[in-house]
Amino acid sequence: MRSLAITGALWGALGACSLQKRQDDKPLVDSASFQAAITRENLEANLVSLSDIATANDGNRAFGLPGYAASVDYVYDRISSKQDFSAVFSSEIRANLTVNGEALAAYGLTLSPATPAEGITGQLVLGPEGSDACNASSYDGRDVAGKIVLVRETLCDGYSRSSQYAGIMKPAAAAGASAVIAIPDFQFNLTAGSLGVADDGTFIPSGFVNKYIGDPLEARMLAGEVLTATFWEDEYVDCRVTQNVFAETEGADSENVIVLGAHLDSVAWGPGINDNGSGVSLLLELFLALSKYSVNNKIRFAWWGAEEKGLIGSRYYVNNLTAAEAGNILAYLNFDMVSKGYYGVFDGDGAAYGVPAPAGSDVIQELFTADFVSKGVDVTAARFTNGSDYASFWQVLNKPIGGLHTGTGSAQDPCYHQACDNINNPDLDQLTVNAKTTAHVLSTLALDGTNLIKKLTGRGLFERSESQKREIATVEESDDEHHHC
Numbered sequence: 001m002r003s004l005a006i007t008g009a010l011w012g013a014l015g016a017c018s019l020q021k022r023q024d025d026k027p028l029v030d031s032a033s034f035q036a037a038i039t040r041e042n043l044e045a046n047l048v049s050l051s052d053i054a055t056a057n058d059g060n061r062a063f064g065l066p067g068y069a070a071s072v073d074y075v076y077d078r079i080s081s082k083q084d085f086s087a088v089f090s091s092e093i094r095a096n097l098t099v100n101g102e103a104l105a106a107y108g109l110t111l112s113p114a115t116p117a118e119g120i121t122g123q124l125v126l127g128p129e130g131s132d133a134c135n136a137s138s139y140d141g142r143d144v145a146g147k148i149v150l151v152r153e154t155l156c157d158g159y160s161r162s163s164q165y166a167g168i169m170k171p172a173a174a175a176g177a178s179a180v181i182a183i184p185d186f187q188f189n190l191t192a193g194s195l196g197v198a199d200d201g202t203f204i205p206s207g208f209v210n211k212y213i214g215d216p217l218e219a220r221m222l223a224g225e226v227l228t229a230t231f232w233e234d235e236y237v238d239c240r241v242t243q244n245v246f247a248e249t250e251g252a253d254s255e256n257v258i259v260l261g262a263h264l265d266s267v268a269w270g271p272g273i274n275d276n277g278s279g280v281s282l283l284l285e286l287f288l289a290l291s292k293y294s295v296n297n298k299i300r301f302a303w304w305g306a307e308e309k310g311l312i313g314s315r316y317y318v319n320n321l322t323a324a325e326a327g328n329i330l331a332y333l334n335f336d337m338v339s340k341g342y343y344g345v346f347d348g349d350g351a352a353y354g355v356p357a358p359a360g361s362d363v364i365q366e367l368f369t370a371d372f373v374s375k376g377v378d379v380t381a382a383r384f385t386n387g388s389d390y391a392s393f394w395q396v397l398n399k400p401i402g403g404l405h406t407g408t409g410s411a412q413d414p415c416y417h418q419a420c421d422n423i424n425n426p427d428l429d430q431l432t433v434n435a436k437t438t439a440h441v442l443s444t445l446a447l448d449g450t451n452l453i454k455k456l457t458g459r460g461l462f463e464r465s466e467s468q469k470r471e472i473a474t475v476e477e478s479d480d481e482h483h484h485c
Contacts, residue, residue: 034442040429047278051273051422054266054270061264062268062308063312071265071280079247096232099229105209105210105213108205108233109165109193112203112206115234120148121229121230122229123148123229125147126151127152133171136175139171144176149180150183150221151180151183153183160196160387161385162196163196166197179205180204181208182209189212194309248300249291256297258298258299258329261332262334263308265305266421270420273421274426278339279335279337283335285435286301290446297447299446314393329393331401331449332393332399334405338430339431340406343433344405345365347365348360352383357384358401361400367440367441368438371440375437382404390402400453
């Protein structure tokens with residue numbers, strides 16, 4: 001256990017405690033020594049262990065399944081404490097689609113109700129386009145009752161990226177459709193997706209087809225062809241208890257806490273070694289290396305559960321903090337996929353994509369960027385899509401956020417959310433560079449964070465403009481209702 005000591009209750013309301021290393025007689029952390037302590041070999045060893053866990057557990061480390069429990073044990077046994085929470089579990093789903101007798105590749109969306117055993121057969125019809133697909137009124141005059149609606153993905157007001165399919169499913173359901181087939185807005189092929197929220201009694205069976213299938217179907221219907229489809233999917237949904245895992249430095253300033261997070265779960269379709277074993281490994285090595293040093297500001301490490309089901313673990317954490325505990329957080333850094341693709345630094349100042357994150361996020365961005373540039377690394381601005389756990393700290397707590405992300409596109413990681421995201425997928429050299437740069441940024445914030453970042457007060461979106469609220473499509477009011485049980 002590396003002589004880590006168990007302390008008393010860390011967050012009373014959460015009933016959590018932390019394994020911490022005493023700071024007595026330790027030197028203050030410095031960037032050069034901290035970076036030198038991060039090794040490619042140790043980062044790789046963590047990935048091998050996570051890969052072995054997936055291999056021993058049906059090829060995945062997904063929430064609600066044995067591979068995730070084993071992943072929790074792996075991290076917990078090395079460093080930390082656990083926080084239990086319950087969440088809606090949906091099993092790996094099976095789906096198929098035929099159109100005019102031709103079998104087409106289709107995928108079910110998790111948290112969707114199953115179809116009858118014989119499937120659902122009906123005319124395939126087009127739904128409204130763009131944001132009109134979000135509104136029940138857009139179906140007025142459209143004969144969709146008892147039919148299967150084909151509709152393109154769009155982000156609806158009131159829904160996050162993780163629940164956007166629910167936003168286009170519910171209006172079709174209200175209009176009487178029997179099922180919905182979505183067309184994702186991705187050029188590469190997806191193999192998994194989710195409605196992101198639990199069924200409130202209004203859901204209908206839902207799935208998706210990739211663009212190479214959806215685009216021709218749309219074109220055929222626009223040309224006047226009548227298509228008959230049969231859609232079938234099977235899924236089991238129940239409630240399961242799972243865990244977040246935590247570790248933090250002992251001592252230091254507990255009223256200025258820097259939180260680093262990485263989601264611990266994979267999708268059910270693969271071992272998740274880049275997504276997100278890479279972030280898990282990066283945080284593990286940072287914590288173990290940091291235990292040799294003292295810091296001025298408290299550093300908290302978090303490995304989130306059920307991120308792939310809609311950021312459930314981090315949402316539970318932020319929604320269960322007291323006002324004082326929330327006020328003590330200075331900033332949040334996120335590491336979700338950091339070993340395959342470009343060197344992505346989140347666009348904290350909004351210069352690249354026009355949506356600045358809370359004040360202080362620009363400072364985090366500059367710290368990462370400057371260190372990469374000093375090492376001759378080309379930096380890409382990573383977009384905040386609210387598809388990872390930083391969204392919980394932005395939307396609910398209004399905290400400065402930042403971190404690294406190497407991309408999900410086919411050019412960055414063709415094995416994204418697939419079985420081939422295995423031990424051969426990550427670029428270990430890139431992971432090592434990212435980990436060392438993070439060590440530099442963390443050492444800077446650990447010593448001087450309060451001078452670099454102004455403490456923000458207030459929770460959530462009320463301090464943002466209406467346009468920013470729409471842009472990030474908050475779902476904070478519905479998280480507990482939809483995700484927890």
